[in-house]
Amino acid sequence: MNNQFWRINSRPDGTDFTSALALIEEAMPDIGPGEIRVRNAMLSMDAGTRLWLTDREDGYQPPLPVGAPMTGLVVGEVIASRAEGFKEGDLVRAFGVWGAFSQVDAVMSGAVILDPSVADKRAWFGPLGMNGWTALWGIEQTGAAKAGERVLVSAAAGATGVLAVQIAKLLRCETWGIAGGAEKCRFLTEELGLDGAVDYKAGGVGAQLDVACEGGAGGFDVFFDNVGGPVLDDVLTRMNHYGRIAVCGLLNDYGSGTRTAPREFDQILMRRLRVEGFFSPDFMDQGERLTARLKGWHEAGQLTMPYDVTRGLENTLSAYEKLFTGGNIGKVIVEL
Numbered sequence: 001m002n003n004q005f006w007r008i009n010s011r012p013d014g015t016d017f018t019s020a021l022a023l024i025e026e027a028m029p030d031i032g033p034g035e036i037r038v039r040n041a042m043l044s045m046d047a048g049t050r051l052w053l054t055d056r057e058d059g060y061q062p063p064l065p066v067g068a069p070m071t072g073l074v075v076g077e078v079i080a081s082r083a084e085g086f087k088e089g090d091l092v093r094a095f096g097v098w099g100a101f102s103q104v105d106a107v108m109s110g111a112v113i114l115d116p117s118v119a120d121k122r123a124w125f126g127p128l129g130m131n132g133w134t135a136l137w138g139i140e141q142t143g144a145a146k147a148g149e150r151v152l153v154s155a156a157a158g159a160t161g162v163l164a165v166q167i168a169k170l171l172r173c174e175t176w177g178i179a180g181g182a183e184k185c186r187f188l189t190e191e192l193g194l195d196g197a198v199d200y201k202a203g204g205v206g207a208q209l210d211v212a213c214e215g216g217a218g219g220f221d222v223f224f225d226n227v228g229g230p231v232l233d234d235v236l237t238r239m240n241h242y243g244r245i246a247v248c249g250l251l252n253d254y255g256s257g258t259r260t261a262p263r264e265f266d267q268i269l270m271r272r273l274r275v276e277g278f279f280s281p282d283f284m285d286q287g288e289r290l291t292a293r294l295k296g297w298h299e300a301g302q303l304t305m306p307y308d309v310t311r312g313l314e315n316t317l318s319a320y321e322k323l324f325t326g327g328n329i330g331k332v333i334v335e336l
């Protein structure tokens with residue numbers, strides 16, 4: 001049986017993914033002990049995977065080797081299993097391959113069987129998946145946001161950000177977002193009901209943030225940061241004393257080779273800030289508990305997600321690129 005999948009041929013330069021990845025076809029090996037073979041129905045496009053495509057050895061996981069298939073979260077049906085607890089016909093989510101099939105070790109790939117009664121399967125990549133856990137953990141645990149506090153989220157119109165701002169609102173925080181472009185800011189304020197939005201592509205980020213700070217007491221209590229880079233400096237000087245910065249991601253750096261090094265670092269001392277990174281695999285063991293909470297909000301219509309769906313494995317790279325050019329609102333998915 002053959003598999004068609006995206007192979008990493010070289011390290012991509014910026015957003016030039018077509019020169020670096022190639023769609024190839026190869027025979028699949030026999031299924032080994034502990035493995036499942038999944039017919040992928042959907043691929044999740046996640047910005048953090050851009051880091052795995054660099055040669056950086058000091059990331060939170062080693063780089064994917066050149067010559068290897070591109071890895072990412074997939075949802076699909078088990079078509080063969082030699083793993084305990086998994087059988088043909090199970091709907092699963094796992095770290096698999098950007099391909100027609102994923103043949104993976106069930107344990108190493110974090111495979112979980114999904115509740116087939118959830119009507120919109122895309123939710124397993126959004127509110128009920130890694131983006132949901134990340135948003136909830138970052139706002140509530142790392143950011144320690146409390147009712148009445150002012151929360152700011154960067155990349156707020158993307159998959160993780162859309163959930164983070166809604167969760168902050170559900171926790172009765174005053175919620176602001178940063179996003180690129182007037183349309184995304186309109187979406188955040190008019191459709192999600194945020195208290196305000198800052199268009200970082202329009203320039204004058206500091207002055208735009210001052211509008212939030214002047215509207216009430218002080219500045220921001222929590223910054224859920226997906227981006228890093230120069231905007232972090234604008235925020236550091238507008239944090240309230242004893243504020244928390246939950247470092248979720250560093251989109252500014254992933255494809256550019258830069259490293260965020262805040263000029264305003266001293267404000268961490270001056271304002272007694274807590275700055276803490278967090279990483280979803282670290283709390284995967286609590287996935288069930290987090291999902292149950294997210295599911296409650298989702299079923300009540302309080303946690304929504306716009307989906308940006310691309311059809312066809314051959315179109316995967318243009319879907320992926322959107323994460324780095326800002327072409328998406330909400331979760332980017334490839335349906336096969």
Ligand SMILES: NC(=O)c1ccc[n+]([C@@H]2O[C@H](COP(=O)([O-])OP(=O)(O)OC[C@H]3O[C@@H](n4cnc5c(N)ncnc54)[C@H](OP(=O)(O)O)[C@@H]3O)[C@@H](O)[C@H]2O)c1
Nearest residue numbers: 046047048155158159160179180226249250252279280326
């Ligand atoms: N710590 C964890 O465990 C964890 C787990 C999941 C995700 N994450 C992080 O969450 C962040 C969002 O990931 P996602 O997969 O949900 O993607 P996403 O937010 O759906 O898409 C990325 C968005 O980020 C914005 N962006 C891209 N490059 C940017 C840049 N250089 N400067 C400012 N904004 C930029 C773009 O929107 P604009 O139009 O607004 O620019 C784009 O739409 C990433 O940093 C990722 O690493 C972390």
